Amino acid sequence: MIIECKHVWNYISGYLDDSLSPEIRELVQRHLEHCEICSAVLDSTRNILVLIADDRVFELPVGFSDRLHARLAREIDGDSLELRDDSVH
Amino acid sequence: MKVELSAPNEAQMIAAILHGDTELYHDLIRPYEHSVYSMALSFMKNESDAEDVAQETFLKAFRNLGQFRGQAKFSTWLISITLNEARGRLRRQSVVRMEILDETLEEAGRVQSALLREWREVPSEALERKEVREILQEAIRNLSPIYREVLLLRDVEELSIEETAAALTVSTATVKVRLHRARMMMQKQLAPQLKTTSPKRRWFQ
Numbered sequence: 027m028i029i030e031c032k033h034v035w036n037y038i039s040g041y042l043d044d045s046l047s048p049e050i051r052e053l054v055q056r057h058l059e060h061c062e063i064c065s066a067v068l069d070s071t072r073n074i075l076v077l078i079a080d081d082r083v084f085e086l087p088v089g090f091s092d093r094l095h096a097r098l099a100r101e102i103d104g105d106s107l108e109l110r111d112d113s114v115h
Numbered sequence: 116m117k118v119e120l121s122a123p124n125e126a127q128m129i130a131a132i133l134h135g136d137t138e139l140y141h142d143l144i145r146p147y148e149h150s151v152y153s154m155a156l157s158f159m160k161n162e163s164d165a166e167d168v169a170q171e172t173f174l175k176a177f178r179n180l181g182q183f184r185g186q187a188k189f190s191t192w193l194i195s196i197t198l199n200e201a202r203g204r205l206r207r208q209s210v211v212r213m214e215i216l217d218e219t220l221e222e223a224g225r226v227q228s229a230l231l232r233e234w235r236e237v238p239s240e241a242l243e244r245k246e247v248r249e250i251l252q253e254a255i256r257n258l259s260p261i262y263r264e265v266l267l268l269r270d271v272e273e274l275s276i277e278e279t280a281a282a283l284t285v286s287t288a289t290v291k292v293r294l295h296r297a298r299m300m301m302q303k304q305l306a307p308q309l310k311t312t313s314p315k316r317r318w319f320q
Binding site: 036043045078082083091 | 137140141145148149152153156157162166169170173174177237239241242243248251252255266270271273276291294295298299301302305306309
């Protein structure tokens with residue numbers, strides 16, 4: 027069985043997650059071996075996922091942690107009695 | 116960030132915090148600062164709003180810690196609070212985009228293949244450049260919320276399909292469908308843009 031490019035594109039995400047059934051995976055694999063366009067779609071998608079998983083994409087602003095913990099310290103001191111009395115769900 | 120959780124240790128810390136050792140809360144959340152901020156920044160338009168959302172999230176989590184029963188991972192619980200906080204803030208700013216309800220996969224396949232042949236791989240060193248980081252952030256921000264959320268949890272925070280489904284309270288099938296669309300939309304948006312930021316030579320050879 028041969029599948030067309032537009033069908034292969036529907037399986038790209040599953041292919042990357044390795045969640046396709048063995049039969050489908052085999053079909054997609056065989057298509058990719060001879061189709062440059064689909065290989066490019068796959069490679070570029072994979073590359074984008076590698077890039078966005080990198081911590082540098084969303085860097086913490088300078089001083090973020092200091093400001094956060096300072097605020098928490100202030101507010102937690104004010105709340106700690108209420109917290110201990112927590113009986114609400 | 117992708118922190119491997121030491122769940123027993125976390126559970127002990129949470130119990131101690133609830134018994135009044137509130138100082139421990141600072142240590143409990145330290146591994147999650149980056150995740151919460153990333154989530155917030157991909158919803159908000161600027162760093163200062165994102166920082167507000169992150170702070171509110173950690174405060175809210177502290178105030179509701181008594182309701183955390185350990186049925187979910189602490190990280191997943193924190194992420195749901197972040198999402199709610201960001202969604203609430205966006206609603207107040209009335210900039211919520213219309214969500215695309217049609218989830219058929221047909222459109223996702225429409226990719227401009229000609230552009231793709233010339234761009235496959237951008238080296239991760241490119242992330243040293245602010246321009247490249249901003250292009251990626253913008254592309255995530257351009258997705259409508261249902262796609263953005265799933266992409267963030269699965270591909271930025273690297274949760275499993277099951278964890279992503281739990282955090283968003285949707286089925287794993289829904290996660291897979293949305294994830295597929297989100298990834299294809301990212302590729303469609305980014306392929307032409309990233310191509311222009313990378314040098315002519317091919318990096319993967």
